[in-house]
Amino acid sequence: MEKLYGGMEGGGTKFVCAVGTGPDEIIDQTRFATTSPEETLEQAIAFFKKHDIQAIGLAPFGPLDLNPASPTYGHISATPKPGWSNADILGPFRRQFNLPLAFDLDVNAAAFGEYHWLPENRSLDSLVYFTIGTGIGAGILINGQVVHGLTHPEAGHMRLPHDRQKDPFPGSCPFHADCFEGLANGPAIGQRWGQPADTLPPDHPAWDLEANYIALAVANVIYTLSPQRIVLGGGVMEQLQLFPLIRRKVHEILNDYIVSPTVTGSMQAYIVPPGLGKRSGILGAMALAKNSIRS
């Protein structure tokens, strides 16, 4: 029998836990509301206790302390989510399971999931996964490894050109006003146009403006990292009409400066929706679990 791995994707609204061998075989799955850290983690632990698993991958929302040498390794850092600042995520699992435990940011897990489970991505040296929803973030894979660095990437907060004559919206980010996230997350779209983003029709001008900001961020990541594929996931990217708009605008911004058929062509295989659909995060958490045994 193939080995079973557990994965936990911990979001600000809900937690998802799953057990299985990979994308083709999930033998059990549960989801529950994010309440207090104690109650939420207890539910996750109770779920995994029911199964004979080899390792668990924990992928909560951030910011996280990912430095194994730090006394607060495995904790969430300062977060606006009430009750969750400095919450110890890894500790309760360490006390309950004598198993390899992987720990990484939700968007890093999603990036790793897209890389690990999809043959078309496994051959790449580098891949960037953006989640664009209530928050914006990016996970970066280089040579098969998730990039952490000093803390972990927070690419949603990069600064972009903002033409206030064309778009007077001041931005929704409490830290930076009109950073990428402040201009382009779901709440920014809703506030700018006076109705929830997912109620705007596909031909609404909101999407052209949204594609503009996403294309600027994607172009900046192409310039900075030269990744071999860029995956765009998250709630906002369920608006699939964004993809052709973003590809066209990235072309315009790059202006043929990067000479590679991958970016000078249609970019249909370069700027792509998640191959795992909405399951990148939870399957990524399972991939981190699997990887923690091999490494």
Added chain:
Amino acid sequence: MEKLYGGMEGGGTKFVCAVGTGPDEIIDQTRFATTSPEETLEQAIAFFKKHDIQAIGLAPFGPLDLNPASPTYGHISATPKPGWSNADILGPFRRQFNLPLAFDLDVNAAAFGEYHWLPENRSLDSLVYFTIGTGIGAGILINGQVVHGLTHPEAGHMRLPHDRQKDPFPGSCPFHADCFEGLANGPAIGQRWGQPADTLPPDHPAWDLEANYIALAVANVIYTLSPQRIVLGGGVMEQLQLFPLIRRKVHEILNDYIVSPTVTGSMQAYIVPPGLGKRSGILGAMALAKNSIRS
């Protein structure tokens, strides 16, 4: 006797070649003007032929084809430098030397040099080296390896906020007008203020504006990659008054969002001048040579 390595740093104005064991022992060095590819590379080859070397690191200006599987691997791609578009750099060396030959972009070599030769950098997972001069570029080291990806990073062309009321200068980049390089390279400073950058006094308002753009680019790289150190080199950064200005502005832009003592503190060991001074590139080319034997 320690092994000798050759290094070539090929710029648009001059080429530098050196032979030695490392920063403490350069046994021979030469520099000559960049003329035609044939003549220039012949001079470099003649220099290295005089020495009993184990490997050569070639680090020319770009853009370069760094993909070993490509038929034009080792060539310069499209460049405005007359005569150098599609010039084969690696080929002539392959025909003349039966030695390991490393080939990478000049700024990538500089990043690798800072990492390889300096003990304070060898322990880092990630380091970014910016050159800010006539051109702007960045080399990125992750887990001891230079990041290439699709082609190679071109971080000088990232798009930044540009307040045209405060700074009406339209930008100097022929491809993107007011990208980072177009707003902040040496020629942009000269054109904006009507005199060469290096003739402006240290308290000229040019430097505050320059620090502003550099800080935005540095902050974007911190958000995107979370590097453990950022080295700022190149001609413009010889204006050392820029460093405290940049550090202060990076603080203001981040606004305490990244919680790490490395960035919330003085950043004096985080945003730094090159430890190898002006020799990062040539010593980096030698480090690439040394590394090509070990790998």
